[in-house]
Amino acid sequence: MTDTASQPRVLIFDTTLRDGEQSPGATMTHEEKLEIAGLLDEMGVDVIEAGFPIASDGDFAAVSEIAKRAKNSTICGLARANLRDIDRAWEAVKHAKSPRIHTFIGTSPLHRAIPNLDMDQMAERIHDTVSHARNLCDNIQWSPMDATRTEPDYLCRVVEIAIKAGATTINIPDTVGYTYPMESAKIIRMLLERVPGADEIIFATHCHNDLGMATANSLAAVEAGARQIECTINGLGERAGNTALEEVVMALRVRNDILPFRTGIDTTKIMHLSRRVSTVSGFVVQPNKAIVGKNAFVHESGIHQDGVLKNVETFEIMKPEHIGLTVKNIAMGKHSGRAALRAKLKELGVELADNQLNDVFVRFKALADRKKEVYDEDLVALVSDEQTNDAHEFLQLKKLRVICGTEGPNEAEMTLTIDGVDHQIDCTGDGPVDAAFMCVKQLFPHSARLQVYQVHAVTEGTDAQATVSVRLEEDGRIVTGSSADTDTIVASTKAYINALNRLIVRRQKTAPGEDTKTVTYHG
Numbered sequence: 001m002t003d004t005a006s007q008p009r010v011l012i013f014d015t016t017l018r019d020g021e022q023s024p025g026a027t028m029t030h031e032e033k034l035e036i037a038g039l040l041d042e043m044g045v046d047v048i049e050a051g052f053p054i055a056s057d058g059d060f061a062a063v064s065e066i067a068k069r070a071k072n073s074t075i076c077g078l079a080r081a082n083l084r085d086i087d088r089a090w091e092a093v094k095h096a097k098s099p100r101i102h103t104f105i106g107t108s109p110l111h112r113a114i115p116n117l118d119m120d121q122m123a124e125r126i127h128d129t130v131s132h133a134r135n136l137c138d139n140i141q142w143s144p145m146d147a148t149r150t151e152p153d154y155l156c157r158v159v160e161i162a163i164k165a166g167a168t169t170i171n172i173p174d175t176v177g178y179t180y181p182m183e184s185a186k187i188i189r190m191l192l193e194r195v196p197g198a199d200e201i202i203f204a205t206h207c208h209n210d211l212g213m214a215t216a217n218s219l220a221a222v223e224a225g226a227r228q229i230e231c232t233i234n235g236l237g238e239r240a241g242n243t244a245l246e247e248v249v250m251a252l253r254v255r256n257d258i259l260p261f262r263t264g265i266d267t268t269k270i271m272h273l274s275r276r277v278s279t280v281s282g283f284v285v286q287p288n289k290a291i292v293g294k295n296a297f298v299h300e301s302g303i304h305q306d307g308v309l310k311n312v313e314t315f316e317i318m319k320p321e322h323i324g325l326t327v328k329n330i331a332m333g334k335h336s337g338r339a340a341l342r343a344k345l346k347e348l349g350v351e352l353a354d355n356q357l358n359d360v361f362v363r364f365k366a367l368a369d370r371k372k373e374v375y376d377e378d379l380v381a382l383v384s385d386e387q388t389n390d391a392h393e394f395l396q397l398k399k400l401r402v403i404c405g406t407e408g409p410n411e412a413e414m415t416l417t418i419d420g421v422d423h424q425i426d427c428t429g430d431g432p433v434d435a436a437f438m439c440v441k442q443l444f445p446h447s448a449r450l451q452v453y454q455v456h457a458v459t460e461g462t463d464a465q466a467t468v469s470v471r472l473e474e475d476g477r478i479v480t481g482s483s484a485d486t487d488t489i490v491a492s493t494k495a496y497i498n499a500l501n502r503l504i505v506r507r508q509k510t511a512p513g514e515d516t517k518t519v520t521y522h523g
């Protein structure tokens with residue numbers, strides 16, 4: 001067993017709540033951001049980039065609250081290279097035990113052209129803004145956006161200026177996922193060799209996955225001397241996403257023989273965080289996703305199964321328990337009690353208060369009555385549904401009956417509770433889901449457009465639970481909703497209602513002082 005304690009430490013900087021949230025449609029609510037930040041803090045993430053405080057009042061509020069609550073992690077706010085952004089970021093993070101301001105500007109020729117600054121003018125802007133940030137806070141991160149397409153000499157020049165102005169971490173972003181491992185390493189080595197003062201600060205690597213090389217590029221940068229990796233849970237992020245936290249952390253653990261670096265991450269919390277981020281962002285994890293995909297530890301073919309049964313290491317390079325995926329054989333069904341449910345959920349990394357467990361138990365029994373076997377994935381969907389739907393209950397589905405089949409018309413009969421009052425309606429539609437959605441629209445008129453509607457089977461068989469994700473857009477606000485049920489139409493309707501509840505909260509946030517109830521319900 002390798003003694004990792006003496007190995008150099010690589011800091012893990014999680015930007016799920018900032019770069020991750022920049023994925024179109026991944027917007028998270030205030031409560032969801034607090035929950036995810038709490039889980040990241042518990043997992044041992046060194047720095048949480050909690051948002052971009054100047055971007056909106058909502059972002060400012062989330063970063064401020066996360067800063068106040070964080071127990072261990074440094075809390076970082078992003079700012080452009082201007083004094084207003086930096087002041088706003090500082091206002092948001094200053095109550096953290098350990099605050100950080102992260103300021104950036106695009107340094108490549110393409111990006112210098114946007115603000116129309118020449119090399120000297122940009123150098124001056126970097127000096128002024130980093131100095132201003134350093135006067136507010138001791139912990140300053142500076143990023144030359146699009147560093148991998150910046151001329152090497154100019155990159156060295158601006159990094160030196162930022163260090164002299166007080167930056168304590170220099171992040172090298174591969175903003176458009178353009179670099180490849182050898183080049184990623186070469187840039188870090190060049191900066192360490194050529195820039196005066198480089199050995200006194202920490203170099204970070206921030207990679208995007210446009211060519212599928214984000215993890216490889218991050219690890220190559222670490223080998224060359226970077227000591228902070230910027231990443232997101234499930235690789236969420238702009239376009240093809242950012243480096244996935246679970247991939248780099250597990251790579252450093254599994255290949256510690258050739259990458260002798262340690263992190264402070266409790267890897268057993270990875271699976272739970274992955275599931276929560278997937279649920280709140282509405283981004284389903286692909287089954288073959290490294291580390292956290294549903295199939296990552298599943299063997300289907302005979303030769304593999306035979307090998308694994310004889311010696312699990314034949315086809316597994318890490319243990320599922322290392323990421324919090326404990327596969328024990330407690331079979332859950334209609335005869336199981338609360339103790340078994342609690343134990344099973346604990347195995348799955350979910351710990352609930354007694355009242356929450358009771359709620360989940362009632363729903364578990366209802367599911368077990370309808371399903372022969374309740375699988376781990378069913379339970380996760382059930383709990384996620386509980387946690388997702390917990391906060392916003394302005395609209396609630398009370399009753400739904402649907403008539404559908406080859407002989408039209410497809411008809412839905414619905415009772416919807418709106419702000420505590422029951423409303424009923426019958427509607428026809430182009431299919432059962434359309435008929436059910438029509439009922440919601442008639443009872444709760446709104447102008448939100450359905451952008452995405454996705455159905456996934458959680459487990460196998462015709463009695464599997466379906467999880468449904470929907471994405472709605474209204475006046476530029478994008479929200480997602482999800483739900484799970486053995487009945488696809490019920491799951492669809494609940495997911496739609498879940499998204500509408502989130503939209504109501506968003507409308508309230510963007511129109512402070514207005515009463516959501518009177519603003520949104522015209523039925």
Ligand SMILES: CC(=O)SCCNC(=O)CCNC(=O)[C@H](O)C(C)(C)COP(=O)(O)OP(=O)(O)OC[C@H]1O[C@@H](n2cnc3c(N)ncnc32)[C@H](O)[C@@H]1OP(=O)(O)O
Binds near residue numbers: 055056145
């Ligand atoms: C690679 C990255 O991930 S960078 C982070 C990207 N994230 C985001 O943009 C999410 C949050 N952004 C927002 O909410 C908005 O873009 C805001 C509030 C920041 C700015 O909104 P607006 O004032 O309407 O500006 P808009 O978004 O249209 O354009 C961006 C402006 O920032 C300027 N800008 C962009 N980057 C920088 C920078 N690093 N430093 C200084 N100015 C910058 C652009 O030149 C442009 O300025 P202009 O309006 O004078 O032409």
Ligand SMILES: CC(C)C(=O)C(=O)O
Binds near residue numbers: 104145146173
């Ligand atoms: C803000 C910067 C660091 C960024 O996200 C990027 O360049 O990708």
Ligand SMILES: [Mg+2]
Binds near residue numbers: 019175238
């Ligand atoms: Mg980025």
